Amino acid sequence: MMRFSALALSTAVALVGNLGIALGDCSFDEISLQTTPGFTITIDKEYKILEDTIAKVKYGLYCDSQPKGVDGVDKWFKVPVSSVGVRVPIASGFLEALGHRDALTAADSPGNLTNICLDASKIKSLDSDEQANVEVVFSSDAASDGDKSVRLPTDDSLSPLQKAEWIKFVAAFFNDEKSSDSLFSSISDAYNCHWSNLQNVAQQPHAYWIQYADNNGEPSYNIIDSSYQKSLLAGAGATNDTSKALDDSSDLTKFQNAIKDADFVIDQTNLTEYGKRATEWYSKFGYSDPQNSGVSFLLSRNIWRTDKYTSKSGVSNFPEFGYVRPDLVLQDIISVIEPTYDAGHTRRWMLWLGGTNEDTVAIDADNYDCSSPWISSVTKCTARSDFTGSDPDTSDSSEKPDDSDKDNSGSGSSGRTGKIVGGVVGAFVFVVLGIVGLHYFNRHRRNARIQALRQSDFGGEGINLHDARRFS
Numbered sequence: 001m002m003r004f005s006a007l008a009l010s011t012a013v014a015l016v017g018n019l020g021i022a023l024g025d026c027s028f029d030e031i032s033l034q035t036t037p038g039f040t041i042t043i044d045k046e047y048k049i050l051e052d053t054i055a056k057v058k059y060g061l062y063c064d065s066q067p068k069g070v071d072g073v074d075k076w077f078k079v080p081v082s083s084v085g086v087r088v089p090i091a092s093g094f095l096e097a098l099g100h101r102d103a104l105t106a107a108d109s110p111g112n113l114t115n116i117c118l119d120a121s122k123i124k125s126l127d128s129d130e131q132a133n134v135e136v137v138f139s140s141d142a143a144s145d146g147d148k149s150v151r152l153p154t155d156d157s158l159s160p161l162q163k164a165e166w167i168k169f170v171a172a173f174f175n176d177e178k179s180s181d182s183l184f185s186s187i188s189d190a191y192n193c194h195w196s197n198l199q200n201v202a203q204q205p206h207a208y209w210i211q212y213a214d215n216n217g218e219p220s221y222n223i224i225d226s227s228y229q230k231s232l233l234a235g236a237g238a239t240n241d242t243s244k245a246l247d248d249s250s251d252l253t254k255f256q257n258a259i260k261d262a263d264f265v266i267d268q269t270n271l272t273e274y275g276k277r278a279t280e281w282y283s284k285f286g287y288s289d290p291q292n293s294g295v296s297f298l299l300s301r302n303i304w305r306t307d308k309y310t311s312k313s314g315v316s317n318f319p320e321f322g323y324v325r326p327d328l329v330l331q332d333i334i335s336v337i338e339p340t341y342d343a344g345h346t347r348r349w350m351l352w353l354g355g356t357n358e359d360t361v362a363i364d365a366d367n368y369d370c371s372s373p374w375i376s377s378v379t380k381c382t383a384r385s386d387f388t389g390s391d392p393d394t395s396d397s398s399e400k401p402d403d404s405d406k407d408n409s410g411s412g413s414s415g416r417t418g419k420i421v422g423g424v425v426g427a428f429v430f431v432v433l434g435i436v437g438l439h440y441f442n443r444h445r446r447n448a449r450i451q452a453l454r455q456s457d458f459g460g461e462g463i464n465l466h467d468a469r470r471f472s
Contacts, residue, residue, distance in 0.1 A: 026063035031181040034188055037165040038158060041172060049073065050172055055151050057142045061172060075147050080174045081135040085126045085145070088154050089113070089320035090163075091138035094170040097324050097376045098180060106130045106137075114311040114320050116363050117370035136173055156228035160235075160326030161188055163228065167324065186378035190327035191235070193381035198237040198334060198341070201389040205263035205337055206296075207238035212269040212284045221246070221255035221285070224268070232326070236333045238264070252286045260295050264302040264337060267353065271305075274314065278303075278353050301354030304336055308351035312362045318349045321375055340390040 030043045038054040047062040047070065060066075060073040085106035086092050095104050096115050107113055110123040124130050131137065131145055142151040152170070153163055164187060171180030209229040213220040225242035233240070240262070246254050259265065269284060271277040281303065282290060290298040297303065306329075307316035322329050332350040334341050351360060361367065368374065 026175060028175065029177045031168060031177045033165060033168070034184070035159070035162045035165050037162045037169075038153065039166065039169050041168070041177070048172060050169060052142065052151055054153070055142050057151065059150060063175075074142075075150075077136055077150075077173065079172070080176075083134045084173075085131065085134040085137040085148075086113075087126065087137060087139040087144060088152055090154065090166075090323045091152055091170065092118075093320045093322075093324040093375065094152075094167045096321070096373060097167060097183060098171055098174065098176055099376065100174055100176070103174070106134050111313065112311075112315050114309075114315055114317040114363055116311075116365070116368060117373065138170065156224075156226035159227045159231040160323075160329065161191060161231075163323055164188075164326050183376060183378070186380075187325060187327050190378050190381045191330055193383055194327065194330050194334065195235040197381070197384050197387055198235070198338065200385060200387060201237045201338065203389055204237050204239045206240050206261050207233050207236075207264040207266065207337070208240050208242075208259045208262045209233065209266045209268065210259065210285075211267065218250055219252070219284075220249040221252060222249055223255075223258060229266075232330060232333055235330050236337060238337060256286065256295075259297075262295075262297045263300070264304065265297050266304045266306070266333075268306065275358060277358060278355060281353060301352075302336075303353045305351045305353050306332075306349045308359070308361055309348050309363055309367075310360050312364075314360070317363055322349050325375060327378065327381075338387075338390045341387055 028043045028048045031041065033040070038052065040049075040051045040053060042049040042051070044067075047060055047067045049070075050059040050061065051057070052059070057075070058073050060070060060076040061079045062076065063079060066076050066078075082103055083105045084091075084095065084100075084103045085108075086095075086104060087108040089112070092101075092104060092107070092113055092115055095101050096117065101115065101117055102119070104118060105122055106124045106126040108126050110120070110125060113123065124133075126134075126137065126145075131148060134148065136150055137145040137148045138152050139145060139149045140151065140154040142149055150173075152166060165184055167184055168177060168180045171177050209224040211222045211224055213222070223240075223242055223246070230242070246258060248254065267281065269281065271280050271284075273280040282288070287293060287298060290301075293299070306318045306322060309317040309321070311317065328348060331342065331345050332347045335345045335347055336350055351358070
């Protein structure tokens with residue numbers, strides 16, 4: 001019996017040693033950062049320093065006893081942590097992707113978490129009493145919970161990959177940097193591969209990310225050109241002119257003129273009339289007769305959002321999982337604009353808002369396997385240089401609903417109108433001269449594409465911006 005115990009102990013020591021952890025102490029894995037995400041990690045023998053260079057806060061992490069004589073550290077945490085509170089949904093997504101969902105024991109709004117794999121009975125409301133039972137609280141504010149709060153980025157000033165790389169920051173609290181480094185490398189490789197594959201598209205569509213807001217009764221119409229949205233559109237191959245973003249965001253006419261060249265719009269307005277959000281959208285943006293507007297994205301009904309995947313109560317999954325997987329978000333957008341690029345891709349977050357039906361999808365066991373979660377599984381992208389864009393005649397009706405009860409966004413009479421407009425523009429091409437002729441020729445090709453989309457009753461081109469400079 002004594003010999004068996006000694007053998008078991010030596011085996012355990014060997015296993016722990018192989019994990020890079022010594023008995024009575026622990027070692028930290030040094031990893032590099034691929035982007036400039038807004039934080040740094042510095043490794044010492046006895047501790048590591050995470051510096052949030054955006055908020056200018058330094059967090060010290062140690063294994064056994066808190067180091068002394070270390071200057072400039074604002075907060076210390078003993079790691080690995082085992083009990084976490086979250087005030088921002090992206091933190092839950094990072095924990096799920098890292099395999100640490102069981103560490104989430106409290107949340108600011110537990111009912112707003114969309115991860116079906118969480119044990120709801122263990123998630124408590126993160127009030128003042130519950131703060132004492134968690135070791136760290138991931139929040140949008142480094143001061144929200146005193147010495148326990150740690151800031152994560154929640155705005156869109158970072159690019160998709162920069163934001164996703166904060167998974168390494170969260171992983172450091174679990175001494176799990178190597179796993180996070182491997183996962184992020186796969187995500188980054190896939191994202192950059194799809195980006196590169198869309199660089200030979202012959203005719204880039206125009207796309208805008210937009211938002212309506214009510215500022216104390218004053219309407220505000222905005223073209224969003226933050227780094228996050230701008231990079232995704234660029235990664236998909238679309239173009240636009242965000243220099244048209246308005247100084248006076250309350251001017252509806254100027255806003256409509258600024259986006260009238262759009263083939264696609266992605267909207268992030270807070271719409272609340274579920275089941276009638278398309279009508280709500282047209283009303284907020286002042287489009288009373290879209291089918292006769294002559295505007296490309298209205299005729300083809302290419303109005304999209306990122307809240308297709310939701311919880312059963314209707315909370316969008318995008319802030320929780322989408323920010324963690326920018327490669328999948330990019331593929332979603334490409335599948336909208338260039339449907340033949342990857343016909344087998346299943347959209348998760350892109351929701352078509354062009355008609356009267358809203359096909360949101362509740363996350364459940366049919367589309368998310370807790371034992372093999374897709375949030376932490378990356379499909380390798382194959383590099384290719386042969387893709388030059390989807391044929392304008394290509395129909396993509398795989399996910400656009402059969403909108404038989406159409407409202408003013410309908411495609412019946414507008415399809416006929418498109419043919420007439422296309423013919424007129426085509427004739428005009430041949431009679432105008434020089435550079436003016438070239439301008440109208442390009443518009444004719446764009447209208448032909450819209451006509452095909454209208455006839456198919458489903459928008460279908462991929463947003464891809466080869467170069468962010470196209471937005472300047």
